[in-house]
Amino acid sequence: MAVTGAVMVLFLVAHMAGNLKIFLGKDSFNEYAHALRTLFEPLLPYRTALTILEIVLVVSVLAHMWAAISLARRAGHARPVKYVAKKSQANGYATHIMRFGGLTIALFVVWHLLDLTFGVVNPKGFDSAPADRMVAGFDPSRWWVTLIYIVAVVMVGLHLRHGIWSAVQTLGWANRARYKALKGTAALVSVVLVIGFLAPPLAITFGVVK
Amino acid sequence: MNLTLKVWRQSGPQDKGRMVTYRVEDISPDMSFLEMLDVLNERLILEGDDPIAFDHDCREGICGMCGMVINGVAHGEQRATTTCQLHMRHFEDGAEITIEPWRAAPFPVVKDLVVDRSSFDRIIQAGGFVSVPAGSAPDAHSVPVRKEDADSAFDAATCIGCGACVAACPNGSASLFTAAKITHLSLLPQGQPERLNRAKAMVDQMDSEGFGGCTNTGECTAVCPKGIPLDTIAQMNADYLKANSK
Numbered sequence: 210m211a212v213t214g215a216v217m218v219l220f221l222v223a224h225m226a227g228n229l230k231i232f233l234g235k236d237s238f239n240e241y242a243h244a245l246r247t248l249f250e251p252l253l254p255y256r257t258a259l260t261i262l263e264i265v266l267v268v269s270v271l272a273h274m275w276a277a278i279s280l281a282r283r284a285g286h287a288r289p290v291k292y293v294a295k296k297s298q299a300n301g302y303a304t305h306i307m308r309f310g311g312l313t314i315a316l317f318v319v320w321h322l323l324d325l326t327f328g329v330v331n332p333k334g335f336d337s338a339p340a341d342r343m344v345a346g347f348d349p350s351r352w353w354v355t356l357i358y359i360v361a362v363v364m365v366g367l368h369l370r371h372g373i374w375s376a377v378q379t380l381g382w383a384n385r386a387r388y389k390a391l392k393g394t395a396a397l398v399s400v401v402l403v404i405g406f407l408a409p410p411l412a413i414t415f416g417v418v419k
Numbered sequence: 420m421n422l423t424l425k426v427w428r429q430s431g432p433q434d435k436g437r438m439v440t441y442r443v444e445d446i447s448p449d450m451s452f453l454e455m456l457d458v459l460n461e462r463l464i465l466e467g468d469d470p471i472a473f474d475h476d477c478r479e480g481i482c483g484m485c486g487m488v489i490n491g492v493a494h495g496e497q498r499a500t501t502t503c504q505l506h507m508r509h510f511e512d513g514a515e516i517t518i519e520p521w522r523a524a525p526f527p528v529v530k531d532l533v534v535d536r537s538s539f540d541r542i543i544q545a546g547g548f549v550s551v552p553a554g555s556a557p558d559a560h561s562v563p564v565r566k567e568d569a570d571s572a573f574d575a576a577t578c579i580g581c582g583a584c585v586a587a588c589p590n591g592s593a594s595l596f597t598a599a600k601i602t603h604l605s606l607l608p609q610g611q612p613e614r615l616n617r618a619k620a621m622v623d624q625m626d627s628e629g630f631g632g633c634t635n636t637g638e639c640t641a642v643c644p645k646g647i648p649l650d651t652i653a654q655m656n657a658d659y660l661k662a663n664s665k
Contacts, residue, residue, distance in 0.1 A: 284590035284631040287590060292488060292519055293438055293517055293519060296496075298641035380656065380657075380660065381654070
């Protein structure tokens with residue numbers, strides 16, 4: 210969970226930084242999308258580096274899901290008889306919705322890929338410039354799409370609020386002296402990612418970016 | 420105080436079990452939770468009923484025998500308290516109290532609120548020991564120990580093995596117990612020779628007993644009557660990873 214999660218967090222940071230290029234203009238955003246495909250050219254052929262990154266990411270997602278399902282199954286086997294009354298004592302809403310949140314995020318990723326990557330559910334379709342797909346996708350008339358993104362991105366933030374420090378704990382790098390800083394960093398990274406990811410769609414929906 | 424108790428009754432390991440409601444009257448607020456159950460049991464015996472079976476021994480909060488899930492919380496809502504040290508003054512008069520045994524596949528119910536915690540013994544047997552030189556006791560200061568390490572090791576060593584961590588964990592994981600036992604030995608010089616083998620053997624035994632995996636929810640440390648800190652689990656993970664990468 211920890212290692213595959215870390216790969217995905219690194220991806221999210223880069224993804225967020227890339228998205229923010231829309232504020233520098235559509236051309237800047239399209240150039241960035243093009244640059245991803247020509248990464249390390251001519252050392253590597255067109256789209257090779259990006260494809261490698263995509264494979265690493267897909268493997269991470271699948272391994273993360275496999276680990277989560279294994280843990281949930283083990284938990285089920287470990288407690289065949291449920292409690293009549295059960296009250297949580299640890300505080301942390303984020304902790305309790307990890308499994309539900311993960312499922313929600315997985316469904317969102319499918320929608321997200323159909324929307325902005327393959328253009329299947331996007332008004333501009335696949336053969337369009339990435340920036341056009343983005344601006345058209347979050348058009349004010351499609352406010353409900355923006356709403357889906359808000360819910361999903363907040364879910365990602367909550368997932369990472371627990372996930373980031375939990376990963377450090379799993380890898381054995383946490384200790385009493387570091388907990389406060391660790392949980393603070395997890396919260397900060399989550400908040401930055403949520404703001405960074407929501408800024409472009411909200412700016413487009415409210416007409417700041419056209 | 421007058422109370423309504425909803426207690427898990429199960430005549431034996433094969434019985435399906437069910438919740439049974441009892442009324443208890445004239446309970447002193449100064450009684451411990453177990454004394455309150457004693458009062459009920461005396462009445463049940465006089466009435467010719469089977470008394471409610473529950474584990475207990477020292478009734479001083481140090482043996483780790485007692486333990487039940489009270490109103491959905493292992494050892495009750497009072498923090499850092501074993502069931503025997505939980506007093507009735509923490510409950511309101513007329514309250515309804517739900518009492519259940521620890522719920523985990525590796526803790527099968529023996530009867531009513533008594534569970535078999537032999538799985539913990541087997542985890543200890545897998546590596547919870549140090550090989551000490553036989554002979555006369557060494558001088559107290561012959562092996563230096565850092566104060567911080569001594570403190571952390573002692574915090575971990577206060578684990579009484581009651582099993583509340585497993586009962587509270589949504590995954591039914593025994594990580595806090597196993598981590599406490601591993602940390603208590605791995606921070607001290609005497610525990611170094613077997614450190615990595617110990618972590619591997621105990622974690623593997625824990626997994627093979629059928630406990631769930633840790634997802635760092637922190638429910639365990641919240642209910643632990645000894646307040647074993649969560650960083651023991653990080654220590655266990657570090658040792659376990661090191662043992663497996665050797």
